[in-house]
Amino acid sequence: MTPVAVLALATLISAAAAPANAEVIDGNRMIVIDGDTVALPCAVPARGCAENTRFIDIDAPETFRPNCENERRVGLRAKARVAELLRGATVYIERSGRKDRYGRTLANLATAGGDVGAVLVREGLAVPYRPGKAAKAGRIEHWCG
Numbered sequence: 001m002t003p004v005a006v007l008a009l010a011t012l013i014s015a016a017a018a019p020a021n022a023e024v025i026d027g028n029r030m031i032v033i034d035g036d037t038v039a040l041p042c043a044v045p046a047r048g049c050a051e052n053t054r055f056i057d058i059d060a061p062e063t064f065r066p067n068c069e070n071e072r073r074v075g076l077r078a079k080a081r082v083a084e085l086l087r088g089a090t091v092y093i094e095r096s097g098r099k100d101r102y103g104r105t106l107a108n109l110a111t112a113g114g115d116v117g118a119v120l121v122r123e124g125l126a127v128p129y130r131p132g133k134a135a136k137a138g139r140i141e142h143w144c145g
Contacts (some may be wrong), residue, residue, distance in 0.1 A: 013079035022094045027111070035060025035078025035126055036117070037104060038086070040093065054104040056096055058117040060126040061143045068144035078125035085116050 031039040031050065036058055039050035061075035089111040096106040109116045120126035127142060129135075 008081075014094060017035055018121070022092035025091050027089040027091045030086055030091065032079055032083045032086065032092070034063050035075055035120060038082065038109070040105075050101075052089055052104040053095075053107050053109075054102075055117040055120075055126075056106045056108050057129050058121055058126040059139055060120060066141045070145070071140075074125060074143060078120055081120060081123065081125055082116065084112060085113065085119060089113075091116075100141035102112040 029041045030049060033039060033052065036055045038053050040053050042049035042051065059070040060078040063072055063079060064073035066072035066075060086109075092110045094108045094110075096108075098106045100106055113119070117126065121128060127139060130138075
């Protein structure tokens with residue numbers, strides 16, 4: 001296969017993996033905050049300019065003020081895995097149009113390898129997000145025993 005044919009095939013595969021209304025960002029330009037939050041670069045780079053974005057429908061263990069040592073340990077592994085998935089990748093971001101209570105944009109992030117949040121859940125580095133105090137207690141129990 002010629003180099004031009006390989007590039008054309010890669011472009012088709014990448015386009016097929018992208019959600020219809022997704023924005024495309026170079027994963028190398030993102031800052032990984034933790035296992036379920038990244039900072040996206042602004043359209044016009046400026047000091048201190050970033051859009052904090054939380055993955056929809058997942059909850060990764062806390063690394064800032066964790067409830068136990070295991071939560072911190074798994075949270076750091078989740079953060080490292082997000083960085084691994086995004087670095088060198090074309091990332092497709094589909095914003096929900098909503099923000100969470102901390103002002104973070106809620107969005108799905110995907111690469112050619114699939115939905116980043118789904119990968120974390122499948123690998124045991126995050127759990128599906130459910131709102132409420134009982135659900136939060138269940139997440140703490142899950143990570144801390």
